[in-house]
Amino acid sequence: MKHLLLGDEAIAQGAIDAGLSGVYAYPGTPSTEITEYIQLCEKRKALSTNTVETGKIFCQWATNEKTAMEGALGMSYMGKRALVCMKHVGMNVCADAFMNAAITGINGGLVVVAADDPSMHSSQNEQDSRFYAKFAMIPCLEPSNQQEAYDMMHYAFDLSESLRTPILLRVTTRMAHSRAVVETIDTPREQNVLSAPENTNHFILLPAFARKNYAELVEAQADFVQTSEESLYNTYTKGIQPKKAIVTTGIAYNYLREVIGDSQEASVLKITQYPFPATMINQLVADGAEEILVMEEGQPVVEELLRGMVPSSVAVKGRLTGDLPRMGELTPDCVRAALENGNVKTESEKAVPEIVVGRPPALCQGCGHRDMYAALNEVAAEHEGSKIFGDIGCYTLGALSPFHAIHACVEMGASITMAKGAADAGQFPSFAVIGDSTFTHSGMTGLLDCVNSKANVVVLISDNLTTGMTGGQDSAGTGRLEAICLGLGVEPEHVRVVVPLPKNMEEIKQVLREEVAYNGTSVVIARRECIQTLKRHLKAKK
């Protein structure tokens, strides 16, 4: 069957067709659509009456990437195939579980998908997840197009089960969020049957057992390299002029072909599987390469690696040498410039008229975050030097015009703990602004720290009953935020709830003033449904 699929959807369909039993994920651009697609397929399956009975796939959102990774490892432990999906910075959150899953190894196939966001379209950094695969010493796949993304999921689960290791599949924004025609198989593979591991010592990382496991992982490295060298997904084509060679990784290959077409002049090594296949680069050099241009999306991972692998007489060029931009995603234009040594003809290129101005994203009209910021800004202005620590979500846009409200925003959950640290240092008043989903993702533990040291902070949970930024996915703590705060030990009289609407402005400001006056940890929950999900819910009711 042929389908028009986003890269993310191709990954999801590939996993389903490979006999997946569960997907574990926290929403994050550009990875969200993988899990959403599987959820949609499960919903359709449940509604359909005449489908052949196939196994259910667990697909409920996890509270954060770490709980997701651990859930998937548990499913793998029981012999079934599990998938974990996240955006690149989610890898930091699940790093403890991820690194140690490489030490335990797997039982059922385990594939981790990390969607990187070079150029930071919707992210706070452009870290390259391939470092994590190298760090954990496990194989990594980096498909170059949507069809490969689909095919590689089956391959990834097979590889995971044959090498007994988790596999990291890395994509970037342009793969995740670009549609293409993908040919799929007709009948999905059966799911694995429930079967616990024969040797549970593998999963007990006491030092004595862990040392043995780690030694096995170190020993397996040679197999991993050999698998890469023999992989059909890594290809080498000797050029007519083999002095000039090009190494591409992932989707960089597409930009190369866009520019040079089917030209066979230069030698081309196309990499979509790691660890880096050493014999292939040796062959490239043996065939006479004097200059290697490395094109990779993200950080110069391969470029750095090659500098240590090839003789010093061979020039390695790429992002580190300035032939390609040091940061940001690749484009057909920068690849062309690198291939033509910067001599690109641009005389016919039209300029953007000067009257065209930027149009930054903004909070929706009628959004509750707006009313929350309007009240908070007024109360904060009543004290000289107020500091407001923001967090990750739509409400980060409170940093921009017209609110200019927040003074920091770093990573998921940091609002509460940074506000606490600032208060510890002597700052008053110290506010934290965090969304409901971000609060359950990584804010709860920080709030416990506040309670334990009676930190003088006011935590605003801007509760829109959803994970808004990524398109309105279920939020893990909906309906239970007060109970969670009370359970963590916040004094009952300092857990306040307001409804962020213009008509309630005076009341909200009064509540904030009272909590600023309280020398201890306060939580003010500003609760009103996201207007985007509200619209959808009203439509569905009609």
Place this chain on the structure above:
Amino acid sequence: MKRDIILAGVGGQGILSIATVIGDAALNEGLYLKQAEVHGMSQRGGDVQSNLRLSSDPIYSDLIPKGGADLIISLEPMEALRYLPYLKEDGWIVTSSKPFVNIPNYPEIEDVIKHIEAISHHVLLDVETLAKEAGAPAQAANMVLLGAAIPMLGIDHDKIVEGVKRIFARKGEAVVAANLAAIEAGYQASNI
């Protein structure tokens, strides 16, 4: 056959629905297609664009090189100008003439229109009014714009109509009819 198209607008205006219809028609024609979209943060009232590439031969890059676009379809006039470096020398701009003002420093609309009219191949339409005149809701303005772009798409009018029918089928006959009326209104108005 090869067409590189940039779809532009402001988050929430509905450029992806245009892409969905063209994509469906292209898939049915057996064409190769690549369509890079913008999701996430930039959707919230910011500038959004999608690179749509159609070809009878395999397509490699998901992104259109500068100076490579045959056509810019924009639901907002200033947004059409933002992607001029991508337009071919003899490329087309098909755009709504109505500004979407959600920023304090939006330029004078007369200046925006002047710059669009300076492009020799352009279609400038008040798509919202055309939608209403055709008896369709304002939300169907994107389909008016698509109708106006049909002559430059390289896909037959009837194939686009079939695409509209398939895409909107599950929303009921009334929605299909409204969108078809919008397509026709745009197709007639572009007058190419």
